[in-house]
Amino acid sequence: MHTSPILVIGATGKTGRRIAQKLEDAGHTVRHGSRNAAIPFDWEDPAGWPAALEGVSAAYVSYFPDLAVPQAPAAITQLTAIAKEAGVTRLVLLSGRGEANARRCEEIVRDSGIDFTLVRASWFFQNFDEGQLLGSVLGGTIAMPAGNIREPFIDIEDIADVAVAALTEARHGGQLYEVTGPRLLSFADVAAEISKASGRTVNYLPVTLEQFHAALSDEAGPQMADMLTALCREVFDGRNESLSDGVRRALGREPHDFSVFCRDAAATGVWNPPAEARTA
Helix, strand or coil: CCCCCEEEECCCCHHHHHHHHHHHHCCCCEEEECCCCCCCCCCCCHHHHHHHHCCCCEEEECCCCCCCCCCHHHHHHHHHHHHHHHCCCEEEEEEECCCHHHHHHHHHHHCCCCEEEEEEECCEHHHHCCCCCHHHHHHCEEEECCCCCEECCECHHHHHHHHHHHHHCHHHCCEEEEECCCCCEEHHHHHHHHHHHHCCCCEEEECCHHHHHHHHHHHHCHHHHHHHHHHHHHHCCCCCCCCCCHHHHHHCCCCCCHHHHHHHHHHHCCCCCCHHHHHC
């Protein structure tokens, strides 16, 4: 067990908050890397990074908004240099499957001189119950520029378990874990599974990249629209249409299935129709 703290960058995010909780539940000391933490960490304020990394034994690195953005390699280069100077002995990087810029960031971590583990993932199950696509589910239509491409969707709980193991067990040093669910799913498959579990009708609508960008610009602003559209343009060409054994290699068990996630998410009521719709 680590006596010095483990830094979780992005500790309020989807992966980070789960990793921080799992580490704390196991008795580890966690330094929460977020803007409002006691020792703040902000990707836009490098001057604060040395303080956040001081005395840290290992760090989980989740870059915001995404490793796909052009400024990510420079930020990861600067972070690894500061981490090495601070005496950090292990980095665990959350990377994006099929993303060229994410690969560049992986190489920066590989060449940092610090022991590392790379966790390479694609689309999360949780995008549909707590992420950008929850509103689409509640609206009854998931509109994506993905055609009929199938994706290796992954449960964030699996990512968190792999990251915790990598942060606390020496045997994961130098490993690349491509983590996927147990089966490939199209967005039409996803909509059907959510419909079955939730009891509400959810459809998939294939759209063009231009239509996707226009809708997202209105909803989330042009900067987010530019980033997500560029990411979709890059990865929705079939490059990720395969499964990997990263969860099994790291944890010795199979990854969670999307149908189980849908059952559990539906049980929380997150996909329940509004009260007026239920009583109409």
